[in-house]
Amino acid sequence: MIALDLHQNDTICAAATPALPSALAVIRVSGRDALAIKEQVFSPKKGVQKFFVATFGDVTGIDEAVCVAYPHGKSYTGEAAFELSVHGSPIVVQEVLKKLQDAGCRMAEPGEFSLRAVLNHKMDLCAAESVCDLISARSKEAAQVALRNVKGGLGKFLQPTRSCIVDVLCEMEARLDFPDEDLGEKQKERLLLDMENAAKLLQKLLDGAELGQKLIEGARVLLFGLPNAGKSTLLNTLLGQERALVHHLPGTTRDVVEALLVLGGIPVSLVDVAGIRDVQIAETVEALGIEKAHNEMERADAILWLIDATDTDAAKQTYLESLIQTIQAPVLKVFTKTDLLATKDFLKSPFEDGVLISAKTGAGIKELHAQVLQLLRKDASGQQEILLTRERQKVQVQIAHESLLLARKALQIGEADEVVASELRVAGEALDKLLGKSINQDVLDLIFSRFCIGK
Ligand SMILES: Nc1nc2c(ncn2[C@@H]2O[C@H](COP(=O)(O)OP(=O)(O)O)[C@@H](O)[C@H]2O)c(=O)[nH]1
Ligand SMILES: [Mg+2]
Structure with a gap:
């Protein structure tokens, strides 16, 4: 461009x-x-x-x-x-x-x-980025997070941290001119406490960043399992509509079917793929479908591993188990078709580490919602008013946070004032970049090219 x-x-x-x-x-x-x-x-x-x-x-x-x-x-x-x-x-x-x-x-x-x-x-700059987030929001919660930042929420949240950095920096720079004057224990304690509180605010932002990014960008949840495990049926049940073809013969799903479901405010792309089995034993079109399923495993933020509860032959799952081990995303086992089980089967041990569901009767679906949400929000501490929503924002807050802690440490152990000041300047510059007070053409091009024309 x-x-x-x-x-x-x-x-x-x-x-x-x-x-x-x-x-x-x-x-x-x-x-x-x-x-x-x-x-x-x-x-x-x-x-x-x-x-x-x-x-x-x-x-x-x-x-x-x-x-x-x-x-x-x-x-x-x-x-x-x-x-x-x-x-x-x-x-x-x-x-x-x-x-x-x-x-x-x-x-x-x-x-x-x-x-x-x-x-x-x-x-x-963060408010401007959030204009883009608001326009593309796919859930009410995402829109609310974006609007708070459009109104300058992030800038206001960061104000105490910025003031602290400026205060301490002024103190350090003033002392560079009068190196013989002692800072005084009381004053030093006050500055250390201010810096600790400022760093805590930044940490709070970093804790919420994963949730913020997921609310805006959404998450991909893959339905994974052997052919006939009930993946397409579950997709349809979760959506409340017949989106994917379901058949009792294995190998019905070949293409990737993707549908949007909002879970706890997070726009979730549910991805249904071909059932996975060893490619050598699958015929060609099915093999292509399986290839696509492998690609989807790499992209997923979470994986639901569907296992037919009426068929607990563990040997059949060995190949899938080996695949799962190569993947970073969190995995939740989902035992399907529980309506076909006699009550005594529920007590069997293989079901212990997963959710039991029946797409036919709806049993366990609420529990499944809750567990998927937990997988997606596991690192995000509680609901917070102001959330970072972009990788760019997170990176700058991380830099500011690290430098602020280094500056605090340097002050605490009595390093030269110049060392403290130099770390503080790095922290300040990161916040300036975050809020667009220092303008970099490349960053601007990147941010604004994502916008609609006319905004
Ligand atoms: N009784 C019962 N049958 C189910 C359930 N879920 C799926 N099935 C059946 O299992 C077969 C395979 O389902 P499908 O969703 O196509 O499996 P996929 O290959 O994993 O996508 C179909 O005949 C479905 O009707 C369930 O919860 N209860
Ligand atoms: Mg299917």
């Missing part, structure tokens, strides 16, 4: 809604000449009431529209801007955009409005 323009000398335009027939479409314009361009393309209807900054009128020769104008400093981007709500016809949108370009606008790159908002200090 083209590198994003950091100079903001021009005026950009884009449709903020998809190119589909709809009731309304919104077209946004932002930049130095926005209000002059508005005068060229939009004429307010005479005698029509003007609502605050919104006006009804014509985009001359194309459509009737509502125009909302924002003076410099008051818009999403912080620049002069206006938005046209036109009729949602792709042709109308196309013609209005043409007209705007004739009047001097340039088509915006993906995320360019939000980039300008960051550059003009209307929001920090």
Whole structure:
């Protein structure tokens, strides 16, 4: 992609809604000449009431529209801007955009409005990233986490840590000029305590990062097992609809079937694949299906190993057992078809380390939900208001956390002030990168290229 323009000398335009027939479409314009361009393309209807900054009128020769104008400093981007709500016809949108370009606008790159908002200090970089998270949220919980960060929640959460770093750094730097003055035990204790509390806040963020990432990015849960174990039936039961083909003959599922289920706010892609058996014994099409199943094992965040409870011949599972051992993801054993078992069979030992279910009667399905959720959220401590949602964010918080602890240790054992100061500067820079206070073109390109055009 083209590198994003950091100079903001021009005026950009884009449709903020998809190119589909709809009731309304919104077209946004932002930049130095926005209000002059508005005068060229939009004429307010005479005698029509003007609502605050919104006006009804014509985009001359194309459509009737509502125009909302924002003076410099008051818009999403912080620049002069206006938005046209036109009729949602792709042709109308196309013609209005043409007209705007004739009047001097340039088509915006993906995320360019939000980039300008960051550059003009209307929001920090994490808030901008969260705009993207909010737009693509696949569960209510994901949307709520994203919205808190859109409102600057992460920046506010980090404020005490930033203040602590600045305080201690000031102290250290002041002392560099007066090396003979002693810090004093009391003052040193206070600084050590402040740094400990600041590090605890960062640790709290790191503890929640896995959950945050899963809420936004979702998780893949693989249904794994021998042919005929009941994988496709379970998929259908969990979804409450007939999504995958089910048959009593083994080898029915060949392709990968994927469906979305929201579990505890986490968008879970349930993945149903061919039953796994040793490829040598499977015929060609089935072998291709098994190959795909192997690939899915590598990608999965958790694996449900389905075992037909009416067929507990352990030797049949040996090959699967050897495969499972090569995989990082957590595995949960699920014994299926328990409706076919006599009560005494339930007491048999092979069922001890798994969940017993029947897709036919629904027995054990609630327990299965709970256990899958536990697999996915095992490292995430409790529900927390503010969560990191991106790997980029986690990396910077990790750097800040480590450096802060090193700085604290250095102060504690009486290392030179310069050592303490240098670690603190690393921590501060990491937080600056996190919030976009220090701008790096590559990082910006990466972040904003994920955005929709028009946002
Ligand atoms: N009685 C009973 N039969 C089941 C259950 N789950 C699956 N089956 C049957 O087992 C056979 C294989 O199921 P299927 O879901 O296609 O297995 P897959 O090969 O692992 O996808 C089908 O005849 C299903 O109707 C269950 O909970 N109870
Ligand atoms: Mg199947």
